Amino acid sequence: MPRTKGDHEARRRDVSEAVWRVLATHGFGGLTMRAVAAELGATTGLLTHYFPAKRDLVAYALDLLATRSAARPRRAAGAGIAAVRAALLDILPLTEEAVASNRIWVSSWDVALADPELSAAHGRRYGQSRDKLRDLMAAAQDRGELSAGSPADLAAGAQSFVLGLVVQALFNPDQFPPERQTELLDGYLAALGSQP
Amino acid sequence: MPRTKGDHEARRRDVSEAVWRVLATHGFGGLTMRAVAAELGATTGLLTHYFPAKRDLVAYALDLLATRSAARPRRAAGAGIAAVRAALLDILPLTEEAVASNRIWVSSWDVALADPELSAAHGRRYGQSRDKLRDLMAAAQDRGELSAGSPADLAAGAQSFVLGLVVQALFNPDQFPPERQTELLDGYLAALGSQP
Numbered sequence A, B: 001m002p003r004t005k006g007d008h009e010a011r012r013r014d015v016s017e018a019v020w021r022v023l024a025t026h027g028f029g030g031l032t033m034r035a036v037a038a039e040l041g042a043t044t045g046l047l048t049h050y051f052p053a054k055r056d057l058v059a060y061a062l063d064l065l066a067t068r069s070a071a072r073p074r075r076a077a078g079a080g081i082a083a084v085r086a087a088l089l090d091i092l093p094l095t096e097e098a099v100a101s102n103r104i105w106v107s108s109w110d111v112a113l114a115d116p117e118l119s120a121a122h123g124r125r126y127g128q129s130r131d132k133l134r135d136l137m138a139a140a141q142d143r144g145e146l147s148a149g150s151p152a153d154l155a156a157g158a159q160s161f162v163l164g165l166v167v168q169a170l171f172n173p174d175q176f177p178p179e180r181q182t183e184l185l186d187g188y189l190a191a192l193g194s195q196p
Helices: A005-026 A033-040 A044-050 A054-071 A081-089 A096-113 A116-142 A151-171 A178-191 B005-026 B033-040 B044-050 B054-071 B081-089 B096-113 B116-142 B151-171 B178-191
Strands: none
Touching (some): A005 A033, A005 A096, A033 A044, A044 A054, A054 A096, A054 A116, A081 A151, A081 A178, A096 A116, A096 A151, A096 B096, A096 B151, A116 A151, A116 B151, A151 A178, A151 B096, A151 B151, A151 B178, B005 B033, B005 B096, B033 B044, B054 B116, B096 B116, B096 B151, B116 B151, B151 B178
8 A cells, every 4th residue: 555645744743743742851952863763653764764864853843843833822812911911921831831832942042052043043033023022012002001111122121021931930830830920920011011 | 200180170170161162152962072072172082081971071061050150250239229230230141251151051951951850950049049139129128229029029020031131132142232131121120110
């Protein structure tokens, strides 16, 4: 029986799942052909069919991370400061799934900083994220729900706040349960003069 | 001629320098016996004398990072909100040296998250840092230089802000020159109701 297109798609999904599980447990530092093969219950020989070299595996993993992040479910955004809050909550590790993807993002910083091209790609990604936040901040100001000030600075500050909160919550999950993360974010927004 | 204690100390310093340079360029993901040996202009055989296994090299690198961070020069702290500001500025990548050490810290998160013991050690370290900040926040409140609120929450928030700012400055150094990092931090402190 010849392999069908469906077989191929199913196998690609299996490979993606295996790569994701390896990343969630071991990070990019533990992303090896051998680890993915073991997770997949396959031989490393089969994997070289998908990833001729280690760098192909890393590139695939980074794509997978970007794709899954873009496709993740988002909160209903509302408008004004509610949209700002929803966008920031969407980043925080408030669910098991969000813990896994954040753990993989944080892990990706090491591999990205070591490679000028990957570093620039991450830089563009964070820049786009700040641009979106900047527009949301400006809209909240227009509605009188946020005090004056440069929307770009408000966006850079808010993104700083949540990224650093992600890191601390990953290392001290007991001290940063979802409720406290949310309270800290709300305290931050309140300090910006937000009036929901 | 037998080797002297001075030779041994000098060689240890050379090894530390080589490990640091490899970390600053390639991160923990690129920390290999071969890379350190090349940086040192030595054989990998000599290195196994210092580091019998890869994990010994990683442990040494993490110790080196902690030691150098603890020993780094600090700003004159002042008191109250000035001490809070100085402690936070001490974290940011405002100098070439601070860029290198922050780049290594961020890189260490991947290796630490993959190992429960290392992860707990990082968690304790960030917890201690929050505790110090909490005491500084409380002192600033006592002096009437900071609005009311839980000092522990103020500390967790401020540490989030600077850690996330570190990450963004590493990926977008052009958008986050030292002056802008400082302005963003001052904006953050002003939003907390600080009155220097």
